[in-house]
Amino acid sequence: MxxxxxxxxxxxxxxxxxxxxxxxxxxxxxxxxxxxxxxxxxxxxxxxxxxxxxxxxxxxxxxxxxxxxxxxxxxxxxxxxxxxxxxxxxxxxxxxxxKGAGEALSGKGYKEYRLGDYSNWLQKRVNNTKNWNKIKSCLIESKVCSSFSDKYLNDTVERFYSEHLSSLQSGCCKPSNDCNFTYVSPTVWNKPADGVYTNPDCSSWDNSSSVLCYDCHSCKAGLLxxxxxxxxxxxxxxxxxxxxxxxxxxxxxxxxxxxxxxxxxxxxxxxxx
Structure with a gap:
């Protein structure tokens, strides 16, 4: 048996x-x-x-x-x-x-993300150019920022600042708060005339839907x-x-x-x- x-x-x-x-x-x-x-x-x-x-x-x-x-x-x-x-x-x-957490901003409903806050092992993975190009391609194809733009398209600047964004939306689809860009729409922001930035992500930002902040450290941090x-x-x-x-x-x-x-x-x- x-x-x-x-x-x-x-x-x-x-x-x-x-x-x-x-x-x-x-x-x-x-x-x-x-x-x-x-x-x-x-x-x-x-x-x-x-x-x-x-x-x-x-x-x-x-x-x-x-x-x-x-x-x-x-x-x-x-x-x-x-x-x-x-x-x-x-x-x-x-x-x-x-390690790592979003930084709460005064008067904002969303958080911002800094790459240096996360573990060195994770940072190395996303800082590898080959790895990041694949990840970036996936983010673009998954329309993370396209759906983000459609969802908040009619927001005024005050309303937009009060939105609770995901880490990917905050890091990849809009410029950093440090940049002080002028809001036009969720994925369109006007740069100041002087163009002097303390945050390198500000130089990486572009209003093109295929660029936005996909190459920013904040986008990598949002992914992490x-x-x-x-x-x-x-x-x-x-x-x-x-x-x-x-x-x-x-x-x-x-x-x-x-x-x-x-x-x-x-x-x-x-x-x-």
């Missing part, structure tokens, strides 16, 4: 296998339908995750239900490595997102603030997932021990170690 731990591991891996099918299907669909670099960037990780879940769940399913000890051993090894990697990533995510918020959420989810994985791993160890015991006594039909 197959023991309870084997049944439970088999059931959990059956569910995981079924979940891997739509994930893999989504990756293949993205590969066929991707129309820009941003969408193509997602397809490979999704496909890899789908294939990985499918293979690991099959190993756990066959290893536990058919009592194939070597397959279950591989499954447990992968699970152990996954727990270690996930634990390290969670700690890393908390460390690199510990967005990443920081997302990574903190992911880290919290990872903690829950880690607890789940540790429980499954413990049950898997019991199933592996059952397999060894049954095989040593000649049980398990034709399946041996």
């Amino acid at each position: 197959v023991r309870a731990s084997n049944n439970l591991v088999g059931l959990l891996n059956l569910v995981t296998f079924l979940l891997s099918i739509p994930i893999l299907g989504a990756g293949i669909w993205l590969a066929q339908k991707a129309s820009n670099d941003c969408e193509r960037y997602l397809e490979k990780p999704v496909i890899v995750i789908g294939v990985f879940l499918m293979l690991v769940s099959l190993a756990g399913l066959i290893g536990s239900c058919c009592r194939v000890s070597w397959l279950l051993w591989i499954y447990l090894l992968v699970m152990f490595l996954l727990i270690v990697i996930l634990f390290c990533f969670t700690i890393f995510a908390f460390v690199v997102t510990n 603030d967005n990443i920081k918020s997302d990574w903190k959420k992911v880290a919290i989810v990872n903690i829950v997932f880690l607890i789940f994985l540790i429980i499954v791993y413990s049950i898997g160890c019991c199933a592996f021990r059952n397999n060894r015991h049954d095989n040593s006594y000649g049980y398990g039909g034709g399946w041996k170690r």
Whole structure:
């Protein structure tokens, strides 16, 4: 009789296998339908995750239900490595997102973002020209500032200053408050005649929809603030997932021990170690 731990591991891996099918299907669909670099960037990780879940769940399913000890051993090894990697990533995510926050401005509903406030590791990623060109392309294609302009198009300057903007909108779609530009519309600002700026972002600003402040440090900082918020959420989810994985791993160890015991006594039909 197959023991309870084997049944439970088999059931959990059956569910995981079924979940891997739509994930893999989504990756293949993205590969066929991707129309820009941003969408193509997602397809490979999704496909890899789908294939990985499918293979690991099959190993756990066959290893536990058919009592194939070597397959279950591989499954447990992968699970152990996954727990270690996930634990390290969670700690890393908390460390690199510990620094940085938007600066509240008097009389403004939005915050402004400074690149130097964030961790050095994150700063290096966005200061790499190759990386930033890809990110900038994605920001433009996702129409972050186009939708921003449409949404606040009819705002007066007083109304605009009271808006609660996202970090990307504040950093990429409008000039810094330091520039003292004259407001015309959300993405159109007139520069002062003297053109002397203490903030280098002011020189980077252009009213062209393909330029705006996409090359500003504030835009990079706005992106990092967005990443920081997302990574903190992911880290919290990872903690829950880690607890789940540790429980499954413990049950898997019991199933592996059952397999060894049954095989040593000649049980398990034709399946041996």
